[in-house]
Amino acid sequence: MSGEREDRVIRVLLAGGGDTFRRTLGDLLALEGDLRVVADAQSSREALSMAEAHRPDVAVLDADEPGSGWVEAARAMRERVPECRTVIITEGGGSQRLRQALHVGARGGVWKSAPARQVAAAIRIVHSGGRYAHPELVA
Structure with a gap:
């Protein structure tokens, strides 16, 4: 049974945004049950090596970090x-x-102030092959 559940878990990499931000977002995403943070990178620069090592399904990159x-x-x-x-x-x-972000291959964008369930929804949509853009990002 646990193997079946594991197959449905979306593996997530969080990168940038500061330790407290990543820890808090990771804890909130863990409450979703189908999302698991498998890697935590201090910066987007570190994210690539973490992605290669941990092979996550979705990477969430902080696009605000200066020089990230x-x-x-x-x-x-x-x-x-x-x-x-x-x-x-x-x-x-x-x-x-x-x-x-979309031009370089990202599949979605979310506001940092969005509720964790909205970030989780974006991760699920992107994981399933869709695109997600928070309505205010599009405006």
């Missing part, structure tokens, strides 16, 4: 870990940041 390299990380992940889909999380930049 999230654009390069998203592009490199698409090429080197193609099974890992990317979602950016941001509190600024709006539609311009979302367009940039």
Whole structure:
């Protein structure tokens, strides 16, 4: 039975945003039951090596961290870990940041202030092959 459950778990990498942000988001996502944080990278620059080592299903990259390299990380992940889909999380930049993210291969974008269940929904949609854009990011 546990093998069956494990097959339904979406493996998530969280990158950037500060330790407290990642820990809090990770704890909230764990409450969802079908999401498990398998890697935690301090920055988007570190995210690629973590993605290669842990092979997550979805990477959530902080697009606000100054000099984080999230654009390069998203592009490199698409090429080197193609099974890992990317979602950016941001509190600024709006539609311009979302367009940039989609251009380099990210599949979605969410506001940092969004409720954890909305971030979880975005992860599920992106994992299933869809795209997700928080309505305010599109506006």
